[in-house]
Amino acid sequence: MAGAGGAPWPPPAQDLCQRGASPVSRATRRYDAVLFDWDDTLCYAEPHRFLHAREVARHFGLDIPLPEIYQAFIRAGDSGFDDWARFCARLPVEFGVDPDQQASFVHAYRIREVYRRFQLFEDVLEGIDGLVARDLRVGLISNNTEVAVHAAALNVTHHFEVVVSPLTYRVAKPHPEIFARALAQMEVEPERAIYVGDSYDNDVVGARAVGMLPVLVDRFAVHDDAVDAEHRVTGFTELLALLDRLLAPE
Known part of the structure; x- marks a missing residue:
């Protein structure tokens, strides 16, 4: 499969690692897909x-x-x-x-x-509907090896084109390969994808390394250290507002 400019996609793992040195450009661009982390991004265990x-x-x-x-x-x-x-x-x-x-x-x-009881954050289903209304494709990449089981139990699997865990490709976040292979499965190039997660190390650094635009979700206001995160939101209301800005014509 060819990427932008005819380059092979997905690129070799060593190239992926080298690409993550600097943040993705903040320039307004058109995105095709939003992929999510699972735990503390879409789902949590009560308490x-x-x-x-x-x-x-x-x-x-x-x-x-x-x-x-x-x-x-x-x-x-x-x-x-x-x-x-x-x-x-x-x-x-x-x-x-x-x-x-x-x-x-x-x-x-x-x-x-x-x-403990697993449940979705209350803004998730309406938020995913908002993504679909914006013609955005949706995927899921989690380090939780039981994410497919939990998503099925909560009846949300059908919302995601891919549900990827370390069991899928035998690699975990923040390694860029798990992002790259999920995107390849969706046939979406990383520069046209956004990744939303609650972990700076796993989600922001990992997504940035493969060329995606990372968005840090900070539902509990705990990320005092993530000073260089390109974008930070507290939930889907702020995420959808951010997407409207990112998707606006230049």
Whole structure:
């Protein structure tokens, strides 16, 4: 398959990595597709893990602001394609829980796994309708290996042309290959695609590396560190307004 100027698409992985050094141009362009992350972008588990962790921390005498909770999650390995038990063991360390209370903290945090319930953010379905009304194609790229199961359970699979996880191509975000292969499956070139996600490292950096325009969604106002994100929104209302600006004629 040929890309712009007759170049092969998808390009070799080493070329993809080299292309991500600088942000995508802010110039107004025409886009054909919007692809999304899943967890904390479109879907979340109730109770939300940040809010639940904050309440558990308070039980142990720690009052931690949400941006600091987010950073502790990142340091513990939450943004990586990593081992869940290892992450849970690291979390109380990053929170500053006393060593003799860390096992109790992990137990209290993991109780959430028994009764958590996955659901869409309330603006998602109307927001996807807004994308369709703007003649935009929609895809899904997640590091959650169960994303296809969750999307089917919530009856939203039909909204996405592709549903991609590390199981699909044996590669995870932020590696550019997972973005490139999903786009190739949709036959959309990266310069004509937008990627929306809640992780700076996985979503903004990863999408930028392949040539997509990244949009950081910050529903919980925790991204104090993402100063060079091209665009930041808090939900679909702001995303659709941004898209209207990006899709406007030059």
